[in-house]
Amino acid sequence: xxxxxxxxxxxxxxxxxxxxxxxxxxxxxxxxxxxxxxxxxxxxxxxxxxxxxxxxxxxxxxxxxxxxxxxxxxxxxxxxxxxxxxxxxxxxxxxxxxxxxxxxxxxxxxxxxxxxxxxxxxxxxxxxxxxxxxxxxxxxxxxxxxxxxxxxxxxxxxxxxxxxxxxxxxxxxxxxxxxxxxxxxxxxxxxxxxxxxxxxxxxxxxxxxxxxxxxxxxxxxxxxxxxxxxxxxxxxxxxxxxxxxxxxxxxxxxxxxxxxxxxxxxxxxxxxxxxxxxxxxxxxxxxxxxxxxxxxxxxxxxxxxxxxxxxxxxxxxxxxxxxxxxxxxxxxxxxxxxxxxxxxxxxxxxxxxxxxxxxxxxxxxxxxxxxxxxxxxxxxxxxxxxxxxxxxxxxxxxxxxxxxxxxxxxxxxx
Amino acid sequence: xxxxxxxxxxxxxxxxxxxxxxxxxxxxxxxxxxxxxxxxxxxxxxxxxxxxxxxxxxxxxxxxxxxxxxxxxxxxxxxxxxxxxxxxxxxxxxxxxxxxxxxxxxxxxxxxxxxxxxxxxxxxxxxxxxxxxxxxxxxxxxxxxxxxxxxxxxxxxxxxxxxxxxxxxxxxxxxxxxxxxxxxxxxxxxxxxxxxxxxxxxxxxxxxxxxxxxxxxxxxxxxxxxxxxxxxxxxxxxxxxxxxxxxxxxxxxxxxxxxxxxxxxxxxxxxxxxxxxxxxxxxxxxxxxxxxxxxxxxxxxxxxxxxxxxxxxxxxxxxxxxxxxxxxxxxxxxxxxxxxxxxxxxxxxxxxxxxxxxxxxxxxxxxxxxxxxxxxxxxxxxxxxxxxxxxxxxxxxxxxxxxxxxxxxxxxxxxxxxxxxxxxxxxxxxxxxxxxxxxxxxxxxxxxxxxxxxxxxxxxxxxxxxxxxxxxxxxxxxxxxxxxxxxxxxxxxxxxxxxxxxxxxxxxxxxxxxxxxxxxxxxxxxxxxxxxxxxxxxxxxxxxxxxxxxxxxxxxxxxxxxxx
Numbered sequence: 007x008x009x010x011x012x013x014x015x016x017x018x019x020x021x022x023x024x025x026x027x028x029x030x031x032x033x034x035x036x037x038x039x040x041x042x043x044x045x046x047x048x049x050x051x052x053x054x055x056x057x058x059x060x061x062x063x064x065x066x067x068x069x070x071x072x073x074x075x076x077x078x079x080x081x082x083x084x085x086x087x088x089x090x091x092x093x094x095x096x097x098x099x100x101x102x103x104x105x106x107x108x109x110x111x112x113x114x115x116x117x118x119x120x121x122x123x124x125x126x127x128x129x130x131x132x133x134x135x136x137x138x139x140x141x142x143x144x145x146x147x148x149x150x151x152x153x154x155x156x157x158x159x160x161x162x163x164x165x166x167x168x169x170x171x172x173x174x175x176x177x178x179x180x181x182x183x184x185x186x187x188x189x190x191x192x193x194x195x196x197x198x199x200x201x202x203x204x205x206x207x208x209x210x211x212x213x214x215x216x217x218x219x220x221x222x223x224x225x226x227x228x229x230x231x232x233x234x235x236x237x238x239x240x241x242x243x244x245x246x247x248x249x250x251x252x253x254x255x256x257x258x259x260x261x262x263x264x265x266x267x268x269x270x271x272x273x274x275x276x277x278x279x280x281x282x283x284x285x286x287x288x289x290x291x292x293x294x295x296x297x298x299x300x301x302x303x304x305x306x307x308x309x310x311x312x313x314x315x316x317x318x319x320x321x322x323x324x325x326x327x328x329x330x331x332x333x334x335x336x337x338x339x340x341x342x343x344x345x346x347x348x349x350x351x352x353x354x355x356x357x358x359x360x361x362x363x364x365x366x367x368x369x370x371x372x373x374x375x376x377x378x379x380x381x382x383x384x385x386x387x388x389x390x391x392x393x394x395x396x397x398x399x400x401x402x403x404x405x406x407x408x409x410x411x412x413x414x415x416x417x418x419x420x
Numbered sequence: 421x422x423x424x425x426x427x428x429x430x431x432x433x434x435x436x437x438x439x440x441x442x443x444x445x446x447x448x449x450x451x452x453x454x455x456x457x458x459x460x461x462x463x464x465x466x467x468x469x470x471x472x473x474x475x476x477x478x479x480x481x482x483x484x485x486x487x488x489x490x491x492x493x494x495x496x497x498x499x500x501x502x503x504x505x506x507x508x509x510x511x512x513x514x515x516x517x518x519x520x521x522x523x524x525x526x527x528x529x530x531x532x533x534x535x536x537x538x539x540x541x542x543x544x545x546x547x548x549x550x551x552x553x554x555x556x557x558x559x560x561x562x563x564x565x566x567x568x569x570x571x572x573x574x575x576x577x578x579x580x581x582x583x584x585x586x587x588x589x590x591x592x593x594x595x596x597x598x599x600x601x602x603x604x605x606x607x608x609x610x611x612x613x614x615x616x617x618x619x620x621x622x623x624x625x626x627x628x629x630x631x632x633x634x635x636x637x638x639x640x641x642x643x644x645x646x647x648x649x650x651x652x653x654x655x656x657x658x659x660x661x662x663x664x665x666x667x668x669x670x671x672x673x674x675x676x677x678x679x680x681x682x683x684x685x686x687x688x689x690x691x692x693x694x695x696x697x698x699x700x701x702x703x704x705x706x707x708x709x710x711x712x713x714x715x716x717x718x719x720x721x722x723x724x725x726x727x728x729x730x731x732x733x734x735x736x737x738x739x740x741x742x743x744x745x746x747x748x749x750x751x752x753x754x755x756x757x758x759x760x761x762x763x764x765x766x767x768x769x770x771x772x773x774x775x776x777x778x779x780x781x782x783x784x785x786x787x788x789x790x791x792x793x794x795x796x797x798x799x800x801x802x803x804x805x806x807x808x809x810x811x812x813x814x815x816x817x818x819x820x821x822x823x824x825x826x827x828x829x830x831x832x833x834x835x836x837x838x839x840x841x842x843x844x845x846x847x848x849x850x851x852x853x854x855x856x857x858x859x860x861x862x863x864x865x866x867x868x869x870x871x872x873x874x875x876x877x878x879x880x881x882x883x884x885x886x887x888x889x890x891x892x893x894x895x896x897x898x899x900x901x902x903x904x905x906x907x908x909x910x911x912x913x914x915x916x917x918x919x920x921x922x923x924x925x926x927x928x929x930x931x932x933x934x935x936x937x938x939x940x941x942x943x944x945x946x947x948x949x950x951x952x953x954x955x956x957x958x959x960x961x962x963x964x965x966x967x968x969x970x971x972x973x974x975x976x977x978x979x980x981x982x983x984x
Contacts, residue, residue: 166979262888268976414885418874 010101010108010197016084017112018181026113027057028141031106033099033184034123035064035086041125048080048128051205052137060113062106064123071167084109093247097183097237100211103164107239108187108197117141118193122184122233132229135277139225140187146222147213148187148276150229151179156383156391157293161249163395164375165347168402169253172344173264174218177272177399179211179226184241200386209259210252212272219263227277240392246372247365250347254354259337261355270403292384298335298377303329305370312367316353321345328374340401346371347402348409356416433631433672434524441632441674441698441803442480442735442893444529445883447480448742449489449808450496452849456841461848463829463840465506465515469522474865478811478876479883482529484634486743488516488711492603496743498636499540499604501628503621527581531632531676532625536618537640538604545663546605550592560611563597563643571597574649576761577862580772599640599649609641609658619665626666632674635659637697638689639679651685659695674698676737683727693731701727701802703750706759706797708740709782709908710751712789713762715926717908720757720796721899721910735893736802740793741810744823745774745783769816780813782808785857787813788968791878792923795970798886799912799921801897811879812868815858820850823836828853833866848966886948889974890919900934907932907965911975920944924965933960944973 012020020085030049032041045061053059059079064086084105089098102263103120110118121127127150136148152159162180168180188196195216237245257264306313306329313322324342331337350368354361385389427956433440455467465488475483487497489509497507506516523530539546545561552558568586576582578600586595587602596605607614642654659677666673668701677689677696683703689696704727707719730736735871746763748756754774763782764775775782783789790813797804809830817825829852832839838852838860852860868874886892895914902909913920918939924930936956944953944961955978965971 262890265888407950407952411948414888414950415881415948 007319010105010107012105012109012112012123013085016082016109019082019104020109020112023059023060023082023113025384026060026080027117028053028108029060029113029115029118030059031061031103031110031118031120031305032064032123032125033102033106033120036123036125038063038065038081039085042081044125044128046367048133049079052134052141054328060110060115062109064102064105074372082109082165093239093242095237096210096248096252099184099235100209100252102322103211106197107193110188111193112198114190115193116190117187119187120185122231124233126233127185127229127231130192130229132227132277133231136185136227136229137187139227139276140189143189144223144276145274146189146192146220147224148229149178149180149214149224149226149273150183150185152232153228153230155290156386156388157290157380158377160376161246161372164343164372164379164398165250166253166356167395168344169257169347170212170215171270171399172402172406173267174215174260175264175267175270176214176218176224177270178214178224179215182210182252185229187233188217189222192220192295195220203320204373209255210249211251212240213255215256215260218236218267219260222324223274223307225274225276227275229277243366243369245351246369247362250350250368251354251361254351258355261413265413293380295336295377295380296375298380299333302370302374302377305367309367309370312359312363313371316360316364316367317346317349321349325374334376336381337375337376338371338374340398341405343371343375343378343398344402344405347409348405348412351409352412352416355413421663421911429458429669430669433528434529434629435631435671435672438608438672438732439894440529440672441676442510442892444482444803444893445480445887446482446484446737446803447475447478447484447807447808448484448532448739448805449830450743450827451488452624453827454808454840456829460475460509460844461843462507462509462545463849469519471850472522472526472528476526476657479887480806481887482531482632483523484531484632484805485533487533487535489776491586492540494540494603495601496823497540498535499542500535501540501542501544501602503548503897504624517628522832524629528728529631531634531674532623533628533636534618534622534625534633534675535909535945536607536621537637538598538600538606538774539604541603545607550589550596553594554594556615559592561608561617562605562766563608564592564594565597566594568595568644571647571649574599574643574648578772587706592740595937606640606643615658615661620663622665623669625688626670626673627953632676633700634676634678635662636678638677638696639681639685651679651681651688654660656688656691656695659689660691663691663695676700680747681722682750689729690730690734693733695943697733698735698737698803700739700805702747704800705711705739706746706748706751706755708793709746709763710755710759710924711908712783712793713758715906717905720908724897724899737805738797738800738802740797740827741777741782741807742805743807743827747772747774749773766818771823776816776818776823776825778814778816779807779810780814781858785813786963786968787814787875790875792925792968792970794879794882795921795972796908798970799910801892801895801912803893804886806879811876812863812865813875814863815853815855817851817853821912824850831860831864833864834861838864839866881948885972889917889919889947890914891919895919900936902934904930904932904933906930918942919947920973921931922963922965922973923970924968927967929964929966931962931964933962936961939975941978942975943978944978947972947974 041063047061060082062082065083085287106120107118119137127133139145147289167179169197171177196213217224306325353364383394452463453472454463456463457466468541488507489500490505490507491497491500512612520530548558549562568584574585585599589596598605604661639650641658642652643649644652674697679686679699680688680702686699690697702721707723710719711717748759764770769775769777780790814831817828828850829838830842837845868876879916891912891914895912897913900909907930908923910921938958940958942956
């Protein structure tokens with residue numbers, strides 16, 4: 007198993023600390039003093055009985071007074087790789103998460119909680135529930151459900167989550183999580199950079215997919231924390247390319263695993279049973295779908311040649327038909343969207359065209375689905391919108407055989 | 421920092437899984453025939469490097485290089501005059517290192533030849549031996565005799581060219597022993613110094629990072645009077661020494677035995693897992709062709725029934741064709757006669773005890789037959805070994821001498837010299853194939869890459885599918901015995917994976933009723949298209965297969981549906 011290589015200094019520090027009961031890891035750079043103030047209190051709050059805990063954070067500079075604090079808390083810095091704007095913020099976060107998990111594995115921790123470096127999760131009492139589930143051995147990974155409004159997180163809701171669920175067989179709402187907890191059993195697996203799964207470019211970390219492949223237990227907890235990712239200067243197409251490209255890489259790397267999976271299992275809920283807003287809350291004004299539809303129609307004119315390299319005639323035909331609809335009638339069927347995603351994942355693997363070009367061509371199609379969704383949930387409550395997303399996920403599952411067959415026998419002749 | 425082979429730590433191979441060869445797809449090629457980078461008419465390592473991505477895309481995981489060492493080339497490189505260098509026509513040792521690194525960077529393994537039974541008569545060892553006095557250490561590197569009457573029970577292998585296994589050397593004033601051509605004297609494995617020299621060669625290449633070695637002609641290492649000089653106990657002792665040396669200093673490496681012998685004899689080359697990791701299954705190959713021609717599964721099931729179990733860490737090497745003739749040494753006289761009639765209408769197609777033709781011509785360029793045989797290759801227990809050019813259905817040239825007709829330049833495109841070289845066509849090491857049916861303008865990689873229905877794309881898809889299922893490389897095989905003998909059916913099983921393979925050896929549609937007791941309630945899912953077939957019940961399971969059709973059915977537990 008290939009692990010992240012740590013510098014000698016870090017390894018010596020790990021040796022000096024020895025084993026740990028619990029690791030709290032910050033996936034990204036953080037001001038050490040901010041961390042010292044918040045981490046100790048949070049760690050004590052999840053385990054009233056004293057335990058040996060290590061706080062892992064990014065930065066080679068040791069925390070002033072990084073000696074044990076007297077209550078078993080130690081601080082362990084790790085180096086972040088040099089910033090590479092081309093890989094995108096999610097890849098950097100994933101790399102930091104793997105570093106945390108790798109160190110937790112070296113420390114033989116019973117459990118590791120990974121948090122975003124804005125530390126907002128540490129203020130969230132529900133995060134304790136997440137940590138407790140893994141610490142008490144109730145699950146191998148505890149994933150968060152963030153409080154999202156119905157128009158938020160649509161790349162995840164329309165692509166990342168349903169694709170992960172259909173392929174890896176676990177119903178997880180946020181497979182690409184900022185905050186999660188992992189059991190000892192999964193630390194090495196999650197921290198593995200995977201030589202055998204090595205693909206060009208960075209691999210994002212999809213904790214629940216890894217655990218699903220190991221037949222581990224997954225639970226979810228609603229937490230109140232929300233995060234923003236630094237996407238300064240990134241257009242939607244770049245964001246979509248980084249995220250879709252990330253999951254497509256995972257799909258390619260794990261083809262042997264997901265083709266064995268049939269159906270899906272729900273993740274067990276830990277903590278409060280529902281963090282979704284009230285049934286009657288329609289969550290703001292309807293969104294004007296016309297600009298989205300215009301983008302789709304424009305894309306269909308400009309990108310038809312690329313789409314023809316990726317999509318089968320039947321999908322192209324349906325897309326063509328959509329462009330002729332009046333905006334109020336515009337409705338991209340979920341089945342069409344699911345198959346489009348599957349065909350793009352396949353084209354990504356087959357390298358039919360350059361990957362950046364390919365992923366760029368997905369944007370108008372995504373906007374077409376978003377337009378449909380926006381019109382459909384315009385007057386829906388948050389829960390109704392949630393049900394709408396659930397229907398999409400089921401369509402992804404229903405169409406998985408389509409994907410498997412095309413993966414195994416790529417042929418655009420239908 | 422590289423770890424020396426002499427240090428205590430074992431030098432790892434390029435893969436961490438010690439059983440990597442069980443899941444491998446091996447591709448056999450000759451450097452000279454693959455791609456020519458310097459336009460001298462002969463393929464070279466720089467040219468081969470340029471084609472690595474092609475092999476990667478095809479799905480190959482291990483490249484088997486035919487001999488590329490300095491040699492007079494009187495037996496296509498199997499007559500080696502320097503074991504630790506590269507023939508200048510193919511490049512330099514540094515070129516080889518570059519190639520090896522480039523292959524490893526792509527996750528490809530590399531297997532080379534260890535031709536230890538014999539050397540070229542130009543090898544310095546032989547030159548020293550013939551000039552040294554009888555009884556001297558130098559002379560003792562080879563097998564000498566004052567008479568050509570020793571070892572009379574040993575058969576002659578190259579019957580078309582050799583009349584005796586002994587040849588007179590006027591310099592040494594003695595006969596020397598050779599199981600192959602007279603210019604290939606056998607080395608003397610009774611001499612411990614010879615074993616030491618072999619181990620030096622082995623370490624030289626393994627230290628460099630080579631992943632696997634094919635041991636050429638190993639049944640013939642040692643000779644004893646009163647025996648046929650094949651598969652002797654002393655030969656196995658020598659192989660065990662080689663394997664022990666490999667295990668002591670290296671990990672993740674593999675030895676493949678070339679032992680053209682009946683299955684029971686080949687079994688001995690696995691030892692107790694302490695001789696060769698792999699061995700070719702020679703007797704199966706001609707019987708696959710026989711079964712196809714006779715439209716009867718018996719030749720296949722019969723030879724597989726004679727195939728003994730092998731140690732857990734060992735593996736059969738399966739192939740349809742290779743660089744030699746389709747050997748008929750391992751079939752009976754009647755079977756040989758039948759094979760000659762069925763597959764070599766023109767006497768020029770025959771050589772020694774076999775047929776010198778490529779896969780596609782043997783199968784009359786019938787796409788369905790080609791696909792059927794490849795489906796067997798990919799689904800039988802063992803590691804499939806492809807011969808270069810067969811993935812595009814390349815033809816052969818029976819008008820070339822020896823086995824050169826199946827060693828013509830790789831056909832990359834419709835350009836001059838098939839895209840193999842930009843040299844003057846007259847300078848090529850071998851003419852490219854040019855006739856209307858098999859010529860490079862009709863059959864080439866570039867054309868097939870652009871054709872989604874091409875044989876090349878079919879092969880690529882099949883290889884990718886096989887690689888998804890470890891059961892093919894590692895699983896058990898159990899034959900079913902339906903009454904229709906034109907149907908070959910078997911179940912492969914490995915760690916809960918179960919695959920039912922059914923093949924129609926006939927040119928006509930065939931019905932079959934399969935006894936699938938033990939699989940009741942399971943759902944066969946056709947693996948290529950992921951199509952669910954009716955659930956298996958307690959009755960015979962009916963199937964109908966088209967001409968030369970085949971089915972791979974993954975047996976899945978009956979259902980869990982969406983959201984279940």
